[in-house]
Structures are given as C-alpha cells and as structure tokens.
Amino acid sequence: MLKQNVVKIVGICLIIGAGLSIHAIRGTSVSATLPMEEKQELHLFMVAAVDRDCDGDLSDETVDDREFAVQKTLLPAQCIIYRTRYRNDGAFGIRHMRVTNLVPNQMVYIAGSAEHVRTPPGLWPQVTVSPSENEDGSLIWRFGGALAPGEAGEIQFRVRLEP
Numbered sequence: 001m002l003k004q005n006v007v008k009i010v011g012i013c014l015i016i017g018a019g020l021s022i023h024a025i026r027g028t029s030v031s032a033t034l035p036m037e038e039k040q041e042l043h044l045f046m047v048a049a050v051d052r053d054c055d056g057d058l059s060d061e062t063v064d065d066r067e068f069a070v071q072k073t074l075l076p077a078q079c080i081i082y083r084t085r086y087r088n089d090g091a092f093g094i095r096h097m098r099v100t101n102l103v104p105n106q107m108v109y110i111a112g113s114a115e116h117v118r119t120p121p122g123l124w125p126q127v128t129v130s131p132s133e134n135e136d137g138s139l140i141w142r143f144g145g146a147l148a149p150g151e152a153g154e155i156q157f158r159v160r161l162e163p
Contacts, residue, residue, distance in 0.1 A: 041089040042147075044099070046082060048072050054079035054160055056113065076163040079110065083117065083156040086147070093146030097123070099155065101139045103131050106162050113158035114139055120151035 049058055050065035050072050058066035058081070065072075068083055084101060088094050103109045109131045116125045122145050129140035141155050 042094060042097075043087045043089055045085045045087075046070075046101075047085070048083065049081045050074050051079040051081055051158065054110070054158075056081075056110075056158060074161055076161050079158050079160045080107075081156055081158050083154055085152065085154050087152035088147045088149055091149055093122070093148050095146045097143040097147055099141040099143075101141070101155075101157065103137050103139065103159055107159040108162060109137075109139065110158040110160060113156075114141070115156055116141075117154035117156050119143075119153045120147065122151070123147045123153065 047068040047070055049068045050061060051058060052061060052065060052074070054077075068081075072080060074080055082101065084099060086097075086099065111130065111132070114128045114130065119125055124144045126142040126144055128142070131137040131139055134140065139157055147153070
C-alpha cells in the first residue's frame, strides 16, 4: 500500500506595506519598491492542482485533481502544480515587484516549469531565477513596469513529491 501525503498550500496572504519591502507568510513572499508615503495592498493567493503523471498537462487528470485548491492529496513521485495569484488592491502602482516561492520540503522543482499564466498590461516578466541558482532553493520571479491598481496576474511552477 502506498503512503498518501496531504499537501497544504498557503491560503490567502494579505500584504500591506508602507516601507521598501513587503513579505508574505509561509512559502511565498513579495517585495516591491514603494515611496514611503504610498500605502500598498498586494494580495497573494496560492493554490495547487495535482498532475499525477507529471506530464504538465491537467486535461488527463480527474476533475478534482485538475481543479486548483488550497489542499491536495498526492502519492510519492507524483507532481503538483503550484499557482500564485497576485492582485494590487491599493491606490498606486507597484513597481519593481518580486515574488519568491519556496519549494516545499520533500518536493523537487521540475526544471523549466516556471511560467507566467497571466500577466496584466504594464507589468512585464523578467528572467526567473530557478531554485538551483539560489542558496535557499526558492524560485524568484522579477517584474519590470508596474502592477496597476485593480490589476491581477498568475504565475505557476511544478514540483514532484520525493518517493
């Protein structure tokens, strides 16, 4: 019998900052350059879908597996797709945004799987730094331009649960 693991994904993370950097809780963080007088509200929401055959295609998975949610169950050697949704609920654009996703313990990042699912106008992706290029094993997403008030986007990456 195979052991099942329940992977809990960080739920809603509200980030309100008035300084030069902003940090979310557990597993995902974001930073941005902000003038001291501007109050920013950047929301992050992390969800996941299960890709049991690790092919990067969710169309061949069950409805429950391919639906993005905050909690999923998977077996060793199976994959999960983490999706981080970000939204600017503040009154000003957020410039020089950077989102950091930590690869969870017992998970292995699938090289080349980082992708921008949806990027709003005015914000443009820069080179993503993979976990193998960082001491802490995190995935770093950098953006040029500005995330305008009310705008939202999504980024995602895949990992495999170690056997």
